[in-house]
Amino acid sequence: MLRKNHVFLVLLLLFAVFLSACTPETAGTAPATTQPAGQPAASTESPAAPSQELIIGFEADAATMLANTDVNYVTDIQIRNIYDPLIDRDEKGALIPSLATEWKNLDPLTWEFKLRQGVKFTNGEPFNAEAVKFNIDYILDEKNNSFYRSRWKDIKEVKVIDDNTIHIITSQPFPTLVLRITDDLLIMAPKHTQEVGLEKAAMNPVGTGAYKFEKWTRDDSLKLVANEEYWQGSPAIKKLTFKIIPEFSARLSAFLSGEIHLFKNVPVDSVERVKNSDNGTIAMVGSSRINYLALNTFYDGPLKDKRVRQALNYAIDVDELLKSVLNGNGTKMTGPLSKVNEDYTETKDYGYDPEKAIALLKEANMDPKSLKLQLDTPNGRYPMDTHVAQAIASQLQKIGIQVNVQANEWGNHLAKIRQHEMKDMFILGWGPAFDAQGTIENLFTEKAPYSGFYDKDVEAMIQKALPIFDPADRKQAFDELQHRLVDEAAWVPLWQQGDLYAVSKNLQFTPRPDEKFMVFEMKWNQ
Incomplete structure (x- = not known):
């Protein structure tokens, strides 16, 4: 029996709250298919052989095969099948x-x-x-x-x-x-x-996981084979490939033609094509990932002024973005945490008020029509990410602000954030986001690699909150931080992501709120 202290019991109770909240309704959508997620629809295809290779279409390559090195979803998801x-x-x-x-x-x-x-x-x-x-x-x-x-x-x-x-x-x-x-x-x-050194270990990783490393071809594919001696039992799927396909449209084409069997982040305008295809169905889950627009204070530009950041919050209509770009596949956020987060507290919603935005800019001695900003976005990493960026630019243009949208390859996007090479704004997601510290410490402190906001008083509040052991006192400290970050307009919060997966009808797959592709849990229909 697992032993726990009283703090850990509290954590488990909080996870229970998370479990009850993490439903399709929480994500702001109804299930995108009539059959339960992970249950294949009726198909005229012959069942897949147990030995068939599973090919997962993935948006970007891992940065390394070393564990405990790269804080990066695309790296983590792949190597968790090895370690x-x-x-x-x-x-x-x-x-x-x-x-x-x-x-x-x-x-x-x-x-x-x-x-x-x-x-x-x-x-x-x-x-x-x-x-x-x-x-x-x-x-x-x-x-x-x-x-x-x-x-x-x-x-x-x-x-x-x-x-x-x-x-x-x-x-x-x-x-x-x-x-x-x-x-x-x-x-x-x-x-x-x-014995082999980090460089060679990164090219020939060894773990205890369900799959063993076979071959890694940079920017093309990662090939794994079943670990028949795995401590939890032999995997049902014997061969696994992560196929790197950066573009949404190319992943969709590969899926519809049967070249890949599974991919995440189906474009909302392509859901019906997948559902009506011979090969696939749609599975959906409310993700623990959050998406946001960072207002970068590490860049010496106009966003260092709190009033400008607040103005952008008033000038961006998140409800309209959700409706028109994502077709409702997400739940609006008003602060740095989503409602599925165990430490969530209700925070102020700036709302859409372009006149208030203009007034704040003038108070900051800035003419909206002379303001030029850069917005960086990944291309194909998050649902409709470049479309979201263009829509934000269009909304800001309505009050006169000119926005240059720069689309980046995913690895380059992360590198620019880590090296503080981003300019005014950038789109990023964060998750799995289960606890306040995991989000707030990593995205609002000076030395955290993916932070886009730093304020010495906010950092002092964060450092004071981190060692608090009493659950009630800790919750109060992080509640205060959420309100402070909203008042500082550290972000334009966007939404808790709703994840849409294209799934082969022959594959038994259940989407997870933490977005992991744990292939040991999957199998082909017999």
Whole structure:
């Protein structure tokens, strides 16, 4: 039986609230197909053979095959089929044991984890406490340039107690450590990684996961094969390929022709084509991902002025964007968290008020008609992302602001954010977003890699909130932060994403709110 302290019980109760909230209705849509998600529609096709290769169309390539290095959805989703976490989430987002079987905090600075016995890496190395210590130390070591490091800065030491027990010592109370371990930490084979070096390990990854690495062709495909010795049993699907297809239209064409069997982020104007095709159906789930327009204060431009940022909030009509561009596939946000987030609090909705926007700009001594801004967007990463950017530009043009929309390849988009090369505004999504700290610390602090907003007083509030262990006090602190961030107009909040998947009728697949493609959970119809 899993042991927990009172704080962890509170966390589980909060996840229960999340589970009840994460429904198609929460996402602002009704199910896009009459059959339940993951249940194939009737088909005249012959059933797929169990040995058939599954090909998933994916929007961008992984940055690396190393675990614990790149804070990037497209990297994480692919490598989670190679590596296992200590703690996982089930298909509805609840915490479940994986390579760790039990956990508890012994005192406010010490956490104990019991590890699963008898597990081996795919090269034969034993999984044990030393492997866990190696991977956490990897994150903390500055020379490895892990983008996770800022999220783990309060880890002081990892102690190996015995082969199946570790203690994690923190420098201050770290009440969300279990969530960080769940959402960040994957376990690489330490001996292999040390012997071949990071560069070669990145090209030949070894984990304990359901699939083994076979071949990675940059910007083309990642090929994996089933780990027949997997500790949870042999995978039903024996061959797996992530096929990199950046453009929506190309992914759709590949799916309709049968070249790929599954892809995410179906354009809303193409749902009927998938539903009416011979090959596929639509599955939908309310995602835990949020989408937003960052108003970049790291760039020395007009958005450093709070009044300008507030003006943009008044000048952008999010309700109209949802209706006209996304066909209602999303739920409007008014602050940095969505309603499915366990720490969510109701915040002010600026609403659409172009006259108020113009007045604020004039108060800031800026003529809207002379204001020129740049808006960067990824191309094909989020539902209708470039269309959303163009629609925002059009709305701002109505009050005279000229907006240059710059569409970026996904990897370049992330690099520009990390290196503070973005200009005035950029579109980004964040998720899985289950807890306030996981969003607010990572998107509103000076040193976080994907932050687009920094204010020294807000940062002081964040740092004060992080070590609070009492659930009620912690909730109050993050409530205050949500209101402060809205008042500062740190973002134009957009929506909680509604995810649409094109699914082969022969594939048993259930979409998850955390967006993972866990192929071990899938199988072909017999």
